[in-house]
Amino acid sequence: xxxxxxxxxxxxxxxxxxxxxxxxxxxxxxxxxxxxxxxxxxxxxxxxxxxxxxxxxxxxxxxxxxxxxxxxxxxxxxxxxxxxxxxxxxxxxxxxxxxxxxxxxxxxxxxxxxxxxxxxxxxxxxxxxxxxxxxxxxxxxxxxxxxxxxxxxxxxxxxxxxxxxxxxxxxxxxxxxxxxxxxxxxxxxxxxxxxxxxxxxxxxxxxxxxxxxxxxxxx
Amino acid sequence: xxxxxxxxxxxxxxxxxxxxxxxxxxxxxxxxxxxxxxxxxxxxxxxxxxxxxxxxxxxxxxxxxxxxxxxxxxxxxxxxxxxxxxxxxxxxxxxxxxxxxxxxxxxxxxxxxxxxxxxxxxxxxxxxxxxxxxxxxxxxxxxxxxxxxxxxxxxxxxxxxxxxxxxxxxxxxxxxxxxxxxxxxxxxxxxxxxxxxxxxxxxxxxxxxxxxxxxxxxxx
Numbered sequence: 001x002x003x004x005x006x007x008x009x010x011x012x013x014x015x016x017x018x019x020x021x022x023x024x025x026x027x028x029x030x031x032x033x034x035x036x037x038x039x040x041x042x043x044x045x046x047x048x049x050x051x052x053x054x055x056x057x058x059x060x061x062x063x064x065x066x067x068x069x070x071x072x073x074x075x076x077x078x079x080x081x082x083x084x085x086x087x088x089x090x091x092x093x094x095x096x097x098x099x100x101x102x103x104x105x106x107x108x109x110x111x112x113x114x115x116x117x118x119x120x121x122x123x124x125x126x127x128x129x130x131x132x133x134x135x136x137x138x139x140x141x142x143x144x145x146x147x148x149x150x151x152x153x154x155x156x157x158x159x160x161x162x163x164x165x166x167x168x169x170x171x172x173x174x175x176x177x178x179x180x181x182x183x184x185x186x187x188x189x190x191x192x193x194x195x196x197x198x199x200x201x202x203x204x205x206x207x208x209x210x211x212x213x214x215x216x217x218x219x
Numbered sequence: 220x221x222x223x224x225x226x227x228x229x230x231x232x233x234x235x236x237x238x239x240x241x242x243x244x245x246x247x248x249x250x251x252x253x254x255x256x257x258x259x260x261x262x263x264x265x266x267x268x269x270x271x272x273x274x275x276x277x278x279x280x281x282x283x284x285x286x287x288x289x290x291x292x293x294x295x296x297x298x299x300x301x302x303x304x305x306x307x308x309x310x311x312x313x314x315x316x317x318x319x320x321x322x323x324x325x326x327x328x329x330x331x332x333x334x335x336x337x338x339x340x341x342x343x344x345x346x347x348x349x350x351x352x353x354x355x356x357x358x359x360x361x362x363x364x365x366x367x368x369x370x371x372x373x374x375x376x377x378x379x380x381x382x383x384x385x386x387x388x389x390x391x392x393x394x395x396x397x398x399x400x401x402x403x404x405x406x407x408x409x410x411x412x413x414x415x416x417x418x419x420x421x422x423x424x425x426x427x428x429x430x431x432x433x434x435x436x437x438x439x
Contacts, residue, residue, distance in 0.1 A: 050318070064310045065314055069314055072310070089291050090277075090291070101268065
């Protein structure tokens, strides 16, 4: 029932994209409520009083917060379809480790690439490529991080593909030159409807991020 | 049963998280002391990405990052469970575990800094303690229940390391009158046998961190 599952959402947030992908993978109907972070709804403040952030999944009236925690929750509640985490504890730990790596490194470094200039930007570009190369090492020759199946680590990382045009334009570089395997993996993920429907157009994201950048520069 | 080894350093609070989890489940393990100033080939082999401790090595396979290690331990040895079974309660527990991981470093910023930076770190630490007091701890004895679990273990550094930081820096953060629930939790937590029997010696910790702080200040 669609009214059982509500997502406090934001079209441009990579963290919200993770949840949209997971819901789509499982074929779960839900209501998306778009939030305006400059004017947070009373529902958001009630459902996530600690961080006041999206995404928040509201299932049968109860909130689940933090994107990767939401994805694991979705995987556990709707466990009969398209499992996102592997079954063996060792593989699960590995999937969590790499999703944690994405969380620790990709958002903050990627943001420096599109939001800054000069030396700071150059250092960020180098670090980003370094992180992507490490991820390529983990991917190896597998189609997905999870192996043959699209899974938890893939869900955690693929939303940042929506930032590629913005990062490449601002940083004046081509990610495919240094990270061909990663780009091939991203394109493979984009062939999945759950992903292509959850990620906004890269140019639209570029325009949005440039708007954010202006605001950041003004501060 | 496959061999369990734990690569770690004393007195890292992250090391103790894993010790508490293993001991609460009665799992025997071999402790391998690591020297972080001179990282061993073993550490570099088993945690090439972060080169950090703790690393759990089970049957020759490494698991890194303390809370990921705890989820692994919980899945391999489900006896004396540390996480709720219900997916929603589990999600709530994981929220607080993540909060502990993301915010606990604030108290270490107090330890490492001076002046304005230390004041800011102290302010952020107090915000963190306030959030725990108001939102995480109900009236139950431990986070979410009557026995300790993964959330309590995740916040474990507040039970001993925080006091060491306060005593070494002279910056008081946790006033019992302002944080009655948190103080009560600390008292209860430290009395649980598996915690009580596996806490680093306070005086040794004080001496160790005092020395560290002196070195930090000298280098500024």
